[in-house]
Amino acid sequence: MIQRFSYSPILSTGAVVKDLPISDGAPLPFTLDGQTFTFHMDEKTRVYGLGETVRGINKRGWIYESFCTDDPNHNEGKRALYGAHNFILIDGKQKFGAFFDTPSKITFDLGYTDSDILTVTPESFALEVYIVTADSLKAVVREFRSLIGKSYLPPRWAFGYGQSRWGYVTEQDIRECADRYEKAGIPIDMIYLDIDYMDRFKDFSVSPERFPNLRKLSDDLKSRGIRLIPIIDAAVKVEEGYGVYDEGHEKGYFCKDENGEDFVVGVWPGRSVLPDFLNPEAAKWFGEKYKALTDLGIEGFWNDMNEPALFYSEKGLLHSFEEIKKMDISQLNALSFFGARDVLARLQNNDDDYKSFYHNTPSGKLRHYDVHNLYGAYMTKSAHDALEELCGEGNSLIFSRASYIGAHRWGGVWTGDNASWWGHILQSLQQMPGLNMCGFLFSGSDIGGFGSNCTRDLLLRWMSFALFTPLMRNHAAAGTRSQEAYAFGDTEAFRHIITLRYRLLPYLYDSFRYAVENDEMYFRPLRFDYEDDEVAAAVEDQLMVGDRLMIAPIYTQNAEARHVYLPEKMTQVRMHEGDISTEELNKGWHYVSVPLGDVVYFTIQDVELAEPVRNTSELD
Numbered sequence: 001m002i003q004r005f006s007y008s009p010i011l012s013t014g015a016v017v018k019d020l021p022i023s024d025g026a027p028l029p030f031t032l033d034g035q036t037f038t039f040h041m042d043e044k045t046r047v048y049g050l051g052e053t054v055r056g057i058n059k060r061g062w063i064y065e066s067f068c069t070d071d072p073n074h075n076e077g078k079r080a081l082y083g084a085h086n087f088i089l090i091d092g093k094q095k096f097g098a099f100f101d102t103p104s105k106i107t108f109d110l111g112y113t114d115s116d117i118l119t120v121t122p123e124s125f126a127l128e129v130y131i132v133t134a135d136s137l138k139a140v141v142r143e144f145r146s147l148i149g150k151s152y153l154p155p156r157w158a159f160g161y162g163q164s165r166w167g168y169v170t171e172q173d174i175r176e177c178a179d180r181y182e183k184a185g186i187p188i189d190m191i192y193l194d195i196d197y198m199d200r201f202k203d204f205s206v207s208p209e210r211f212p213n214l215r216k217l218s219d220d221l222k223s224r225g226i227r228l229i230p231i232i233d234a235a236v237k238v239e240e241g242y243g244v245y246d247e248g249h250e251k252g253y254f255c256k257d258e259n260g261e262d263f264v265v266g267v268w269p270g271r272s273v274l275p276d277f278l279n280p281e282a283a284k285w286f287g288e289k290y291k292a293l294t295d296l297g298i299e300g301f302w303n304d305m306n307e308p309a310l311f312y313s314e315k316g317l318l319h320s321f322e323e324i325k326k327m328d329i330s331q332l333n334a335l336s337f338f339g340a341r342d343v344l345a346r347l348q349n350n351d352d353d354y355k356s357f358y359h360n361t362p363s364g365k366l367r368h369y370d371v372h373n374l375y376g377a378y379m380t381k382s383a384h385d386a387l388e389e390l391c392g393e394g395n396s397l398i399f400s401r402a403s404y405i406g407a408h409r410w411g412g413v414w415t416g417d418n419a420s421w422w423g424h425i426l427q428s429l430q431q432m433p434g435l436n437m438c439g440f441l442f443s444g445s446d447i448g449g450f451g452s453n454c455t456r457d458l459l460l461r462w463m464s465f466a467l468f469t470p471l472m473r474n475h476a477a478a479g480t481r482s483q484e485a486y487a488f489g490d491t492e493a494f495r496h497i498i499t500l501r502y503r504l505l506p507y508l509y510d511s512f513r514y515a516v517e518n519d520e521m522y523f524r525p526l527r528f529d530y531e532d533d534e535v536a537a538a539v540e541d542q543l544m545v546g547d548r549l550m551i552a553p554i555y556t557q558n559a560e561a562r563h564v565y566l567p568e569k570m571t572q573v574r575m576h577e578g579d580i581s582t583e584e585l586n587k588g589w590h591y592v593s594v595p596l597g598d599v600v601y602f603t604i605q606d607v608e609l610a611e612p613v614r615n616t617s618e619l620d
């Protein structure tokens with residue numbers, strides 16, 4: 001059952017697809033004091049949900065903010081990452097889901113201030129609350145997902161393996177990457193183009209010097225079964241004579257400052273403006289621009305910097321320079337030095353900037369800050385709607401960094417700028433079920449880690465987990481050590497792991513499809529499948545994948561084995577140097593040895609493996 005409580009919505013966020021009557025007078029499981037919703041948790045209450053966030057699967061004990069944020073430092077102290085996924089699932093004496101549908105900032109204190117008290121405080125009361133009840137955790141999620149509509153289903157090739165790197169700056173770099181995968185016999189379906197392919201970071205442009213013939217490059221690679229997936233950033237370079245800028249400026253399709261002038265920000269291209277994705281006409285116009293690349297044979301994209309990320313605004317920069325000028329160098333001390341440094345640090349993603357520009361929406365002129373969490377979602381919609389036309393229904397791939405619930409119908413998400421840290425393998429595992437609850441099924445993290453330097457053992461372990469994630473992409477930041485599957489000399493172990501992904505792909509893809517069609521989760525905490533098992537409830541580092549499989553990856557440095565909990569009798573499947581062996585194990589705890597390069601997973605019923613292939617075009 002779903003009940004809807006409506007406060008003062010200023011516009012439809014687009015998250016919900018079912019038009020439900022408002023539940024006047026129905027009891028809310030929260031008490032409402034001012035703008036704060038409060039719920040008293042009993043000792044054992046667990047809280048799930050909130051999509052892409054730091055910390056465990058059970059989120060109790062920390063405080064989270066939904067405010068899409070470009071922050072590459074994903075540590076446990078963070079309250080917000082790139083997504084705003086306002087669904088929580090309370091698992092205690094009372095079991096229910098609660099979705100807080102609001103386009104602006106909202107805080108979830110899940111026992112942080114007071115360990116027994118959960119509060120939810122939206123910054124603005126432009127809000128609808130949906131309370132979802134059902135007789136099991138899975139059923140609550142199913143019911144919630146029926147409210148928000150079917151998840152995005154990308155084409156099957158998008159489930160292949162992809163290699164990315166910020167720093168493939170020429171066509172030769174891309175060809176070399178393809179050749180080295182081929183030479184090593186490692187399957188691959190996609191190579192990603194980061195901002196380096198563009199002409200001075202201008203969206204929908206291609207550098208004529210470094211990528212002189214993208215059409216030919218795309219065709220050549222496609223004939224080998226490899227697709228190119230370019231990045232598109234939200235901000236558009238201010239440059240007269242650049243068609244996208246000129247047209248958008250003339251038509252009034254960029255976000256405006258209080259005086260009605262284009263609001264100028266600094267992102268990768270330097271002086272830039274922000275397409276107004278909340279204006280349906282502007283969104284349609286921007287979407288049509290993808291044609292410049294689909295005409296060159298491109299069928300997939302990743303949308304980035306769409307929180308939107310602002311390095312600075314022109315207004316903020318001028319103000320900071322004034323502040324710094326006022327400082328008296330002769331009086332500098334540690335405090336004033338840090339003060340001066342903070343003047344510049346504060347420029348990035350500054351709330352004052354988010355409060356200084358406006359959207360022209362069907363509900364009238366709205367201040368960006370009040371609808372901040374919808375920006376990335378509507379960029380995804382813009383691309384999705386256009387690509388369905390340009391490439392044909394279901395034939396293209398789109399995923400995004402920023403998101404809001406609703407965008408799960410239009411594209412996937414990746415989890416942004418993580419690091420080459422062991423803890424980030426676990427973090428990625430723990431983010432997946434939360435994302436799935438909120439409808440985001442097509443997801444994955446930057447394998448090997450984006451920032452920091454990767455090592456061979458980290459990459460092997462990360463891949464042994466990520467071979468089960470729908471989006472399987474290795475990606476790294478400019479300036480970091482190479483981390484392609486061929487970068488560490490010996491390629492055999494990588495070949496075996498990535499080959500296993502393809503051998504499992506029929507099961508993984510079918511499970512994904514089933515989850516989409518039936519509003520199920522593809523990744524589930526053990527708790528969701530074994531509600532009567534108190535031991536399973538506490539397991540935070542294993543996941544169910546589809547109906548028949550469970551994973552328990554290694555995520556600590558130098559570990560050769562780990563404890564695994566089997567909530568029922570299962571078959572342990574081991575891949576060792578490409579060979580598969582099995583062993584029956586009883587319900588309970590097991591200490592499982594997993595030497596580096598082996599992959600171990602567990603099945604409830606047989607999961608058939610396909611024959612090894614070089615890419616998805618060779619699968620039946």
Ligand code: GLC
Nearest residue numbers: 166194195304401416417477
């Ligand atoms: C952002 C993205 C990252 C990308 C980089 C350069 O940091 O999250 O994936 O490589 O920008 O485009």
